[in-house]
Amino acid sequence: MSDLVLRDVRKTYRTKGRPEVEAVRGFDLEVNSGELVGLLGPSGCGKSTTLRMIAGLEDVTGGDIAVGGRSMVGLPPQKRSIGVAFENYALYPPLTVAENIAFGMRARGHRKAERAARVADVAGRIGLSDILDAHPAGLSSGQKQRVALARAVAREPEVLLLDEPLSHLDAAQRDVTRRELRHLQQELGYTTILVTHDQEEALSLADRVVVMNDGVVQQVGTPDVIYDD
Numbered sequence: 147m148s149d150l151v152l153r154d155v156r157k158t159y160r161t162k163g164r165p166e167v168e169a170v171r172g173f174d175l176e177v178n179s180g181e182l183v184g185l186l187g188p189s190g191c192g193k194s195t196t197l198r199m200i201a202g203l204e205d206v207t208g209g210d211i212a213v214g215g216r217s218m219v220g221l222p223p224q225k226r227s228i229g230v231a232f233e234n235y236a237l238y239p240p241l242t243v244a245e246n247i248a249f250g251m252r253a254r255g256h257r258k259a260e261r262a263a264r265v266a267d268v269a270g271r272i273g274l275s276d277i278l279d280a281h282p283a284g285l286s287s288g289q290k291q292r293v294a295l296a297r298a299v300a301r302e303p304e305v306l307l308l309d310e311p312l313s314h315l316d317a318a319q320r321d322v323t324r325r326e327l328r329h330l331q332q333e334l335g336y337t338t339i340l341v342t343h344d345q346e347e348a349l350s351l352a353d354r355v356v357v358m359n360d361g362v363v364q365q366v367g368t369p370d371v372i373y374d375d
């Protein structure tokens with residue numbers, strides 16, 4: 147696994163006829179190999195923009211993003227070894243769960259037999275083995291969220307990005323999914339950033355918590371340190 151380093155990352159949105167928005171204003175962070183960092187902050191502080199820049203879905207205005215010492219800046223999403231499970235990252239309705247999980251692996255050069263084995267393995271780990279032939283429309287939100295997670299890890303990314311992974315779940319589902327997520331991340335050793343606006347979620351899951359405010363890092367610490375403040 148690899149570390150993830152963000153150095154002075156900036157994003158200014160410029161839309162014609164509207165004032166500029168400095169969404170991210172010099173973001174510095176080192177996520178160690180295998181570490182789960184919780185990125186916490188109020189709505190509009192720049193969390194999603196930061197994730198999208200790491201994933202390559204948004205260009206950086208300045209700064210550098212490197213995975214395992216290699217700069218990702220300028221590379222398209224499919225050339226980055228990054229798995230994303232975003233809150234609004236829709237599953238493809240016509241595809242089965244298995245096909246959704248396998249989606250994206252082809253581009254990375256996996257062969258058919260390899261893809262099938264990988265889908266079965268990931269589905270087993272995330273508790274989706276019984277619903278591989280189902281379509282997204284018939285699934286609960288908890289199941290959909292797990293399929294999105296399975297799709298992200300099926301690519302065997304070096305870095306995993308999770309945007310509000312528990313947000314649409316009820317309290318009971320949230321507890322189960324939180325435990326599964328933690329287990330999966332530890333077992334597979336992914337370098338992970340988990341975005342949330344929920345302090346409890348960040349503190350319960352993360353090795354370290356980064357508090358973001360108005361486009362910058364306001365505080366970084368282990369959950370106990372952040373909790374005491």
Ligand code: ADP
Pocket residue numbers: 159161167168169187188189190191192193194195196
């Ligand atoms: P968060 O994920 O913390 O809610 P965002 O990264 O979505 O924050 O947004 C940070 C700021 O950038 C907000 O002021 C938001 O309105 C603005 N913003 C986000 N995306 C765009 C965009 N595509 N164009 C213009 N402004 C944007």
Ligand code: ADP
Pocket residue numbers: 189190194195
């Ligand atoms: P989040 O808080 O999860 O980032 P938002 O509802 O803020 O979600 O943003 C949803 C989408 O709208 C994103 O793709 C973002 O780029 C876009 N967006 C957010 N704020 C603005 C804005 N001020 N102008 C244009 N697009 C925006």
